[in-house]
Amino acid sequence: MADLGEDQVAEIVVDTGVDPAGVPIVSVSGELDSSNAASLEATVAPLAAEHPERLIFDLSALRFMDSAGIAVLVGVAAKVDSVKLREPSEAVRRVIQLTGLSGVLPVESSS
């Protein structure tokens, strides 16, 4: 699980919003790894508790994700009935695929 060490923190921007249908959307951009997964966790946990039915992760601007990042998504998927990923990059898509999590973290069907 990728580790940049003490002094290096990968850059990540987390933004929350609501789509027209009222589904909360969490946009994550940058590089998500063990150095910043906790900050995403802190943002998402209360949101997941508030909306236990549906949640969308917009990963269109996420360039890299390691297993620590996946752990956060998986943790959310365990608490929320339906978690979908929006436009994950190829790198993110492959990590999810190779980890066997395509069923747990399905990609949103293009609308």
Added chain:
Amino acid sequence: MAGVAFLLGLAVTAAFALTSFVLYDHNEKHLLRLRARQVGSVLTATVPSIQSTLASAAELADATGGNAQKFRVFMAPYAGRGHQFASASLWPLHAAKPAPTVVVGTRPVLASLPKQAHSLFTRAEHSRLLNITGILGSAHPSLGFEFSTPGVKHRFAVYVENPLPKNRRSALAGNSAFSDLNYALYLGRSHSPKNLLVTSLHRFPIKGRHASNVVPFGDSAFTLVVTPNGPLGGTFFASLPWIVVIVGVLLSLAAAAMTDRLARRRQYAEQLTGVLDRVAAENHQLYTEQRGIAQTLQHALLPDALPDVGGLQVSAQYVPAASGVDVGGDWYDVVAVDDRRVLLVIGDVSGHGLQAATTMALLRHATLAYAAEQCHPATVLTKLSHFVNSSEHEYFATVLCALIDVDSHRLTIASAGHMAPLLIEGDDNRYLRLDANVPIGVERKSDYRETAFSVGPHSTLVAFTDGLVERRGEILDTGLARLREATGTRRLPLDEMVAMLIREVASEGHEDDTAIVVVQWQT
């Protein structure tokens, strides 16, 4: 430093003070010269007033044949007590023994000095100027002025005389235009003490700044010496050098104090830097120690020895992440299920730290327990998944479980979200196609499926964790291709191959910890 600043300040101050003093001095000299000239002009201006009075009286005497009464009446406003002259007298010219015929005021000293009188009147016969006697007498020295209009028909000279003031000293009136000056007036063109007529000074010779001016007066001249009472240009300019000195010294002291303070601050900052350096060094040492502890723990959690099963060679390596003090979550195990079968397990617990290590240890020991029951890989994973539940912990584990049958060259593998191993079979090397089941801990009830493979002789299986192939900025397939390429070109002894893969495939910085296990059939 402070001393240097102070001395520098003093040097600058001295330069300024000297400059202002030189300017002041120059200015004062110039002013004094101007004042001396002004006093000279005033003196010169008195000549016509004396001369015209004397000339008028001489004309009157000539016209009236030396009428005493008329002379007295004319001279009354000029001579006598409280008037311009102490004494005025009328003297017939061409007399063998000069003597006054009429005297107004006191008797002239000249009357008792026939030699001087003779000399004066002889001189006067040819002179058109106001004639001045020398200093007359010694007890009560006087100065006399004579005027006679030269010509044949003129027979009388008018003579006036004034005593010199007592001790020849006379101060100028306080309200005089020249009250800022002291002066000394000499008869003639030199200032020798015997020629001193009048002065406001008490001490001779004159010292300090003074200006002298020779003023023509009648047939003689006066020498005027003036010296200032105080600064002519005003007290401010006189005080300027001192003001500069005092302000300069104060500024120098302030500069010295400021420099001293700055020096102290710098010293303090340097001390602080030293302290910070020491803290940084201590931190580094602490970090190194903690990292050492973490690595020791990690290695303690990994198998001490790999099983020795005939016909199968095994090599494994764990490389911690290049930085960080946490225990990683990668682990591996190779255990002999029986004489001819080996169970290979490699896994990766998400996250770091003691909790990940605890989970890892738990999973490892559980796996070993299931292996002892001769469980199949899929069963091992299913049982493991009951152990970990992500609703309770925020991490999960990817696990690869492979049962290796040495003699039958069979391989049964199940993966819980773990990356498929690489199989090198002759000249062919490929990643095994496995069902990508969910990682352990994601879903409580998971069905894990296993896949069986028959492998050729001398095949090599390379199982690894993502640290070996994962790099920032590239998709996993690039790393996987890199690994495949590295194993495709060379045939190396197994231990060397493991070392080569870590060296050449893993990212240079070892961002993540990496585990790698390689097994090779000997037949």
